[in-house]
Every structure is written in C-alpha cells, then in structure tokens.
Amino acid sequence: MIAVVHHPAYVAAGQSANPSQLSKNAAIRDLLRGHDAAIAWHEPDAMPLHWIEAVHDPDYVAEVIAARVPREKERRIGFAVTPQVAARAQVVPGGTWLAGKLALERGFAANSAGGSHHALAATGAGYCVLNDLAIAAVRLVEEGDAARVLIVDCDVHQGDGTAALTAGRPGIATYSIHAEKNFPARKARSTLDVSLPDGTGDAAYLETLGATLLPMLDDYRPDLILYQAGIDPLADDRLGRLALTDAGLVARETFVAENAAKRGIALASTVGGGYGSDVMTLAAAHVRAILTLGQVYCGFPGRLREGPGEGMSR
Numbered sequence: 001m002i003a004v005v006h007h008p009a010y011v012a013a014g015q016s017a018n019p020s021q022l023s024k025n026a027a028i029r030d031l032l033r034g035h036d037a038a039i040a041w042h043e044p045d046a047m048p049l050h051w052i053e054a055v056h057d058p059d060y061v062a063e064v065i066a067a068r069v070p071r072e073k074e075r076r077i078g079f080a081v082t083p084q085v086a087a088r089a090q091v092v093p094g095g096t097w098l099a100g101k102l103a104l105e106r107g108f109a110a111n112s113a114g115g116s117h118h119a120l121a122a123t124g125a126g127y128c129v130l131n132d133l134a135i136a137a138v139r140l141v142e143e144g145d146a147a148r149v150l151i152v153d154c155d156v157h158q159g160d161g162t163a164a165l166t167a168g169r170p171g172i173a174t175y176s177i178h179a180e181k182n183f184p185a186r187k188a189r190s191t192l193d194v195s196l197p198d199g200t201g202d203a204a205y206l207e208t209l210g211a212t213l214l215p216m217l218d219d220y221r222p223d224l225i226l227y228q229a230g231i232d233p234l235a236d237d238r239l240g241r242l243a244l245t246d247a248g249l250v251a252r253e254t255f256v257a258e259n260a261a262k263r264g265i266a267l268a269s270t271v272g273g274g275y276g277s278d279v280m281t282l283a284a285a286h287v288r289a290i291l292t293l294g295q296v297y298c299g300f301p302g303r304l305r306e307g308p309g310e311g312m313s314r
Contacts, residue, residue: 001040002294003102003109004032005095010113012088027283028112028271035291042102042109044094047132051139052093055165056130057122064089064129077124085129092116093132096270100140100149100224103268107261108297110290114270115228117159118184125161126183133226133270134165140224141171146266150175150222152213153190154252155230155272156182156240162228163188173220177209179233179241192216198241202248205233209255217263225260229253229293230272231285238275249285253292261300269293 011026032039052061063069069081079085095111102109117133118126137149151166153159153176166172173191180195187193194212196205231249233242244252260267269290274282 002038002291002298003042003099003106004039004112004290005042005044005099005102005109006032006112007043007091007095009084009088009091010095012082012084024274024279024282024286025113025271027279028286031283031287032112032290038291038294042098044091044098046087046090047093047097047135047139051097052090052130052135054138054142055121055135056119060122061130064124069124073123076126077129078127081124081129088113089129093130093135096132096226096268097136097139099268099270100136100226100266101145103266104145104224108257108267108269108294110269110294112271112290115155115230115272117153117155117162117228117272118157119161120164126157127273128161131161131165133159133162133228137166137172137226138169141169146223147171148173148220148222149224149226150216150220151226151228152256153177153228153230153272154209154233154256155228156232156237156242157230157273158182158184158187158193159190159228160184160186160188163190173216173222175213175216177205177212182241183239196242199243201243202245202251205242205244205248206251206255209252213256214259217259217265221263222265224266224268225256227256227267227269227293228272229269229286229289231274231282231289232272234274234285236276238277239273240275246285246288250288250292253289254296257293257296258300261297267293267297
C-alpha cells in the first residue's frame with residue numbers, strides 16, 4: 001500500500017491570478033481515489049504554531065493565521081490569503097511532516113499537496129504561503145525522528161525559500177535542480193544548486209541529475225529525503241523553461257525512488273509546481289508522479305520494510 005496524506009482543507013478555491021494551483025488538489029484527490037485499492041489514506045493535523053514559528057517570523061505567521069496578510073505580501077504570493085487559504089497553509093506543513101514520519105516507518109509516503117519552496121521567513125512568494133518543506137524538516141530533526149534530512153527539489157524553479165530558511169541548520173541539507181533563467185531572479189544558495197539551460201530535455205536532464213544527486217546521497221547519507229516533485233519541467237508547462245516529456249518525468253521519479261530505496265533512505269514526496277489551464281492534465285501528471293514513486297520504491301528489493309516495529313532495512 002502507498003501511504004498518501006490528504007486533508008479536506010487542501011481543496012481551497014482557486015485564485016483568479018493562478019486558478020490551477022489551489023483547485024488542482026481536488027482533481028489530484030479524485031484521481032487518487034481511483035486507485036484506492038493501492039492507497040492507505042492518512043489525514044494530518046494542522047502544524048502547531050510553535051513549529052511554524054521555528055522557521056517563519058512570528059509576525060508573518062500571525063498575519064497568515066488571521067488572514068490579514070498585507071497587500072504587498074499578497075502580491076508577492078500571487079493571490080489573496082483568505083480564511084480558507086490560511087487554513088490550508090496551516091495544514092499543508094502538517095501533511096508534509098506526517099508524510100516524513102510515515103516514510104521513516106514504511107519507506108515511502110506522499111503528501112497530496114505541499115512543496116511550497118518559495119515562502120521566506122517574513123513573507124510568502126511565488127504561490128507559496130508557508131514553507132512546508134522547511135517547517136517539516138526542522139521539526140523532524142529537532143524532535144529526533146531523523147538525524148539528517150535532505151530536501152531534494154526537482155521543481156523547475158529554484159527552491160530559494162527552502163534554501164534560505166534551512167541554511168546553517170544542523171541535520172538539514174538542500175539540493176535544487178532547476179532552470180537557470182527562471183523564477184526567482186535572485187537565487188538563494190542551496191547546499192548544492194544545479195542550474196540548467198533553457199530547453200534541456202530528457203537525456204541531458206537525467207544525466208545531470210545522476211551525476212549530481214548520487215554523489216550527494218552517498219556523501220551526506222540522509223535518513224530521509226523530502227522530495228519536491230514539481231511537474232513544471234514538462235515542455236508544455238506554462239511557467240517552465242525546460243523540455244521534459246511525460247516519459248522523462250516518469251524516468252526522473254523512477255530514478256529518485258530506486259536510488260533512495262537502494263540506499264535504505266526513506267522518501268516522502270510533495271506535489272510542487274505544475275501550471276496550465278487544464279487542471280485535469282496537471283492533476284494526472286502529479287498523480288502519475290506519486291504512483292510511480294510509490295510503486296518503484298515499494299517494489300524495490302531491500303527497501304525499507306513496511307509496518308510498525310520493523311524498523312529500517314539497510
């Protein structure tokens with residue numbers, strides 16, 4: 001069974017500036033329900049405020065919780081922070097944390113939302129309100145669930161917020177492979193950044209991913225990968241500049257899952273970016289990523305054993 005984390009609050013009304021980003025979670029949920037026989041559903045709690053405030057400025061957290069984010073910050077985010085969006089923003093980090101906990105127990109788990117890698121300490125940005133990846137990583141390390149967490153970000157945009165919010169924190173490293181000329185204009189410094197030229201296709205992308213990520217896995221030896229599995233490297237993505245095919249994206253997920261499983265590294269995925277007018281097409285690509293990751297990881301010989309009390313098989 002593939003562990004999938006979902007909460008009803010993930011399904012918030014789409015915003016006029018970016019109608020696909022929030023409404024696509026309903027389509028992801030509905031498509032995943034078509035695979036119920038293979039999925040174990042889990043519902044997260046909202047992330048406790050003190051763990052959000054361990055990463056974000058408390059004044060900004062208070063603005064989000066009260067749905068009183070200033071207009072200039074909402075412009076950076078790309079949509080209004082309504083009470084529904086505020087509720088979603090509190091639950092998504094709890095979902096990524098729960099996916100991490102489940103992955104440490106079972107080997108693989110997926111959050112059906114998350115990957116909000118542009119949110120910074122005192123503001124959101126780029127359709128991201130609170131940075132679930134950074135919040136979850138900090139909590140998992142500080143509560144002793146994992147000694148070393150590696151955030152692997154394969155979204156087409158650099159994970160600038162995640163890099164900035166986790167810089168210098170013991171037990172957390174960051175990897176980002178992204179389009180060099182894409183948003184954000186001012187990049188942060190990840191532990192390892194891999195910048196790709198416009199139009200990079202399947203073969204060059206996969207070769208570069210292997211040449212850069214595998215040495216980092218072997219050198220850093222994380223207990224857990226938090227994986228930002230954005231689908232926006234696809235050639236037809238509205239905000240992407242790369243040229244991956246559907247088959248190339250499946251190959252990416254296969255590569256990540258196989259190499260995590262081979263090394264006995266727990267793997268928890270988040271949805272990440274994917275932009276276009278056809279919400280069902282976007283959702284299908286996200287669901288294909290989740291199912292590929294889960295099926296490959298769970299079917300790999302020597303993977304982490306599923307089930308409480310069995311621990312890790314390395």
